[in-house]
Amino acid sequence: MAPVAESVQTALRVGDKLPPQKFGPFDLPHLARYAEVSGDRNPIHLDADLARQAGLAAPPVQGMLLMSTFAPALAAWRPDLALQRLSAKFLRPVLAGDSINVSGRVVDVAGGRVTLRVMAHNEQREIVVLAEAVLGEAG
């Protein structure tokens, strides 16, 4: 993948923000549709009884559904850049019916790449997903 052009690197600075973008709410029908298109058949995302047995008040949103919002959030911010690497930790469950806010900050602009710390907050403003994203110039 192409590195970031010099003009883009010049325009971006450490500390620049990925503005918050809201995704959701993720209701149970959405979780079921995501299970269908992703093949993630883990019943904990669709079965309230099973979720309770795992100590959750409601089925948790699939972590990959949450993580999958990061690419469109980054593309909306900088359509001239392409996501190349994304590494995420799922810190807290997001329960069915809740929304998230995706935001971030540039932490490095070097070596032809832009690196951001990206996070998703739940409605209680807790970080639920923490990620590092590396972008290069869109091909």
Place this chain on the structure above:
Amino acid sequence: MPAERPLGTFTVRATAAAAAAFARETGNLPQGVPFTFPVRWLARPDFLDAAVEMIGDANWVPIHESQSFDYRAPLAVDEDYAMTVTMKRETEPSRIFLLADIGPADGVPLLTMEMMLRIVPLPAGQAA
């Protein structure tokens, strides 16, 4: 003690219809293969069977703890790729890792991804 098992090499393909459906449900633009789409290829029943065998029990649910994607180039829709997968097992804490390289059958991988699942035991008789 970590254990590791090669699960094999599999032919995978993102059809235009499957990629579009995935994009629709995840807020991605309906063009190309969505960035996280390849995780779908890890949702195979035989991988679940391998995890049950490595864990030695079916009475658990997997909780997704972390995930990474490292692309060298984008994947194309309606194109066959070879996916080579390895499963790793850790016991303290109880986790399963899936490591996958995806690319042309005779070439350098275009994508490397790693999935880490925490294994949460269920009460007896409550297998997921």
